[in-house]
Amino acid sequence: MIIKTINLEDYKEVAELIRESFSQSEHGYGNEAELVDKIRNEEGYIKDLEIVAFEDGKITGHGLLSEVSIVNQSQSFKGLVLAPLDVLPAYQGKGIGAAILLELEKRAKILDYSFISILGHESYYPRFGYVPASQYQIQAPFEVPDENFMIKELIEGGLEGKSGVIQYSEAFN
DSSP, X not given: OXXXXXXXXXXXHHHHHHHHHHHTSSSOOOSHHHHHHHHHTSTTOOGGGEEEEEETTEEEEEEEXXXXXXXXXXXXXXXXXXXXXXXXXXXXXXXXXXXXXXXXXXXXXXXXXXXXXXXXXXXXXXXXXXXXXXXXXEEOSSXXXXXXXXXXXSSTTTTTTOOEEEEOOGGGO
């Protein structure tokens, strides 16, 4: 498996991968490919935080981190959100998603981000250290089960003294 930063030439194949992987998921396709396009067109898009995995000469997985903020009455703290992480159904269960997630975390640390938030499967992400965001008094801006709205410190103490509501970029609206 090869993991690399996405290129413009990869966009079409990634859009197809996203549609296929989410169409066969528990919750179905929810316009994730369109979300990725919107994020790429935002001023704050960071190309190094969008990666693809190659295996057998094709893209088999994709992951994207984009900026979010934890906002409360007096402060705002920048961090990242994983949306989406996707692997072709035929390649799931082979460690591709884990490899993408770990590479994205490594890149986020290099760029000095202190946390990643995730809206995801409660049995998958905890094995990578993600915990319910409520443990840090951090809430989603919408109704979501506590066990599915998670967060991880990328540096020790990265969430210390930070509480509030996650604010997503305009792409998510």
